[in-house]
Amino acid sequence: MKVIFDPTEKISDPTCATIGIFDGVHLGHKSIINQMREVARKKKFATCVITFFPHPQTVLRGIEMPLIVPLKERFRLLEKKGVDLTICFNFTRAFSKISAKDFVKDYLVEKLNIKTIFVGPDLFFGRNREGDIELLETMGKSFDFETKTIGPVYFEEELISSTAIRKSIEKGNVKKAANFLGECFSIEGKIKEGERRGRKLGFPTANLDTDWELFPKKGVYVTWANIEDKRFKSITNVGVRPTFGKNKLLIETHILDFNDEIYGDTLRVSFIDRIRDEKRFENVDVLMGQISSDVKKAEKVFSGLI
DSSP states (O other): OEEEESOOSOOSSOEEEEESOOTTOOHHHHHHHHHHHHHHHHHTOEEEEEEEESOHHHHHHOOOOOOSSOHHHHHHHHHHTTOSEEEEEEOOHHHHTSOHHHIIIIIIITTTOEEEEEEOTTOOBSGGGOBOHHHHHHHHHHHTOEEEEOOOOEETTEEOOHHHHHHHHHTTOHHHHHHHHTSOEEEEEEEEOOOOHHHHHTOOOEEEEOOOOOOOOSEEEEEEEEETTEEEEEEEEEEOOGGGTOOSOEEEEEETTOOOOOTTOEEEEEEEEEEEOOOOOSSHHHHHHHHHHHHHHHHHHHHTTO
16 A cells, blocks of 8 residues: 655546544444445545644644554554545644635645545535535546545444544443454554563563553453564553653553563554453462463453354
8 A cells, every 4th residue: 555645746546435533443444445445346446535734623622532543553454444545634733724625626626636535424625624425526627536424334333433532432432442443452662671560570571662542441451462473462561661650651461371572572462352441469479370360361252262
């Protein structure tokens, strides 16, 4: 997949495109992309996703909104869905002042060579959110492109959205997040060397150094630990290790039946289910007993997955 930031030249191939933030690339996003790809295949057009960074809410309203995944992960997920081209606009206050009509004419038509655009029913764009589906349909008649509106996607009668997924993760409901995403919520980073306290206790942990912004609620989770092309059963603690008087948020993964040295390796932690809240224990012995219990609970979860 080719990624272009703030395009200045016209895309030569005609495109089928869709537009949005696509944070998390959830099942609603995937539905639009699937239908876009189907039309593009029949017409021999390139598929194009138009997205923005930073999040418009952060720029316009000053809302610190942690993204479900970093921008680089958004690109990886879009490429995984078979998208040919992603256009990423740097969203600034100046960019937000471009009129909807100018955005359609100067960017969608002149630079991105759009022939079909796929949008959700609640699309608004351009200065003061003046652009909508009706505007696209009207301008499409003049500039020879078609607008297709794709309906929302639901899971058990609840609308799938990035906002709902974000809230589920923050509440620790990673199973619900996985149902909306179509796969487990994951965090990736490098394994850094810690205090080796877990190894001394008989439960060595991989400490994750990551640029992810969104983390599940503090607690212990059943997880997959993905290292290179191998997947291992694991449990992960998201928290501050209160038993040892710490207050810095850590992501510590204990990989079951595993003792290799992996400092500096890339680790992707995929969250399957939540076991319990983070707790402060009276002493190390009580903590070790609880970890043993956590491992047993995790094994039961894995026995239903494998």
